[in-house]
Amino acid sequence: MQSFIIRRLGVMALTMLCLTLIVFFLVNLEPNLRRLAISQMDMRASIEDQERWLERNGYRQNFLMRYGQWLGVLPKQPNLDAETGKAVPRFPYCREPASARFSGVLQGDFGCSTKFKVPVAQKLFPALGATGVLMFWVMAVMVPVSLIIGVLAGMREGSRTDRALSIASITTAATPEYISGVIFTVIFAFWLGWLNGSAASATHQGVTFHNFTLPVITMATYGTGYIARMTRASMVEVMAQQYIRTARLKGLSFRAVVLRHALRNALIAPFTVIMLQFPWLLTGVAIVEVMFRYQGFGFTLIEAASNNDIDLLLACSLISVFVVLVTQLVSDVGYAVLNPRIRVQ
Numbered sequence: 001m002q003s004f005i006i007r008r009l010g011v012m013a014l015t016m017l018c019l020t021l022i023v024f025f026l027v028n029l030e031p032n033l034r035r036l037a038i039s040q041m042d043m044r045a046s047i048e049d050q051e052r053w054l055e056r057n058g059y060r061q062n063f064l065m066r067y068g069q070w071l072g073v074l075p076k077q078p079n080l081d082a083e084t085g086k087a088v089p090r091f092p093y094c095r096e097p098a099s100a101r102f103s104g105v106l107q108g109d110f111g112c113s114t115k116f117k118v119p120v121a122q123k124l125f126p127a128l129g130a131t132g133v134l135m136f137w138v139m140a141v142m143v144p145v146s147l148i149i150g151v152l153a154g155m156r157e158g159s160r161t162d163r164a165l166s167i168a169s170i171t172t173a174a175t176p177e178y179i180s181g182v183i184f185t186v187i188f189a190f191w192l193g194w195l196n197g198s199a200a201s202a203t204h205q206g207v208t209f210h211n212f213t214l215p216v217i218t219m220a221t222y223g224t225g226y227i228a229r230m231t232r233a234s235m236v237e238v239m240a241q242q243y244i245r246t247a248r249l250k251g252l253s254f255r256a257v258v259l260r261h262a263l264r265n266a267l268i269a270p271f272t273v274i275m276l277q278f279p280w281l282l283t284g285v286a287i288v289e290v291m292f293r294y295q296g297f298g299f300t301l302i303e304a305a306s307n308n309d310i311d312l313l314l315a316c317s318l319i320s321v322f323v324v325l326v327t328q329l330v331s332d333v334g335y336a337v338l339n340p341r342i343r344v345q
Contacts, residue, residue: 214292234265
């Protein structure tokens with residue numbers, strides 16, 4: 001197991017390197033650099049002025065050199081003023097090195113956010129924390145409810161309970177978040193009158209029913225149906241196994257058979273699905289966070305992409321890749337722990 005984890009960590013590092021290189025190339029294409037120069041200058045700046053700004057701030061350096069500087073494996077060179085010869089920062093609202101030094105992702109420097117006018121870390125980590133709180137409550141609601149629904153539906157295949165729960169699970173899984181979000185807003189906010197103020201003003205009131213509870217309900221509803229369907233299918237398969245019949249013939253009660261023999265094996269497949277919800281919750285909540293004006297990671301990612309915030313967009317991509325790879329590793333290890341017949345080679 002230890003050697004497997006070490007090898008996977010090596011593959012994760014290589015994967016992150018390749019993916020970040022691709023993302024770095026895409027966000028630094030010429031149209032994006034031109035838009036960045038225009039956003040930092042006058043909209044009527046000439047092409048020559050834009051070119052001088054890009055040249056002065058290092059965007060015309062060799063691509064691999066810039067990538068190495070962003071990673072922190074190559075030293076960043078200070079920008080020199082053409083008239084005074086003194087080192088000047090690219091962006092006045094960020095503290096950047098006035099001398100050549102290693103300052104990149106490996107050193108904890110993610111660059112400057114041109115949209116929010118702050119260092120990237122100052123915007124990124126609070127947004128991650130906000131989404132982390134949201135993810136915790138979504139998982140706390142979604143996982144127990146979905147497992148209970150799936151187990152109850154799969155215990156007695158074809159029964160009325162199974163049909164009713166299956167219809168409910170299929171309905172919720174087939175309803176996109178942006179549709180269920182609108183439905184819940186109409187039901188809870190307007191029909192029941194639980195919404196005080198508009199969605200825009202909710203962002204200035206801290207955690208409210210509209211900008212926190214409704215996103216939790218919206219995402220939990222969608223994920224519950226998907227996990228419940230997987231749990232039901234796994235439970236039906238386990239209940240048809242020979243060892244379950246043998247346990248019933250020995251005189252064990254139906255409840256004891258389910259709890260002692262069927263439940264653990266039935267949770268193997270849903271465990272993998274549950275772990276895959278973490279990447280979805282991190283990046284897939286962008287629509288929900290924008291809809292409810294929740295200032296989390298997804299909202300920040302949309303703002304970075306729509307405003308050509310290169311450094312913030314790169315940092316968001318790095319975090320997303322890291323979360324996906326880590327959850328896949330945890331999923332593989334947990335799968336082996338739940339099923340003793342599986343041996344990690």
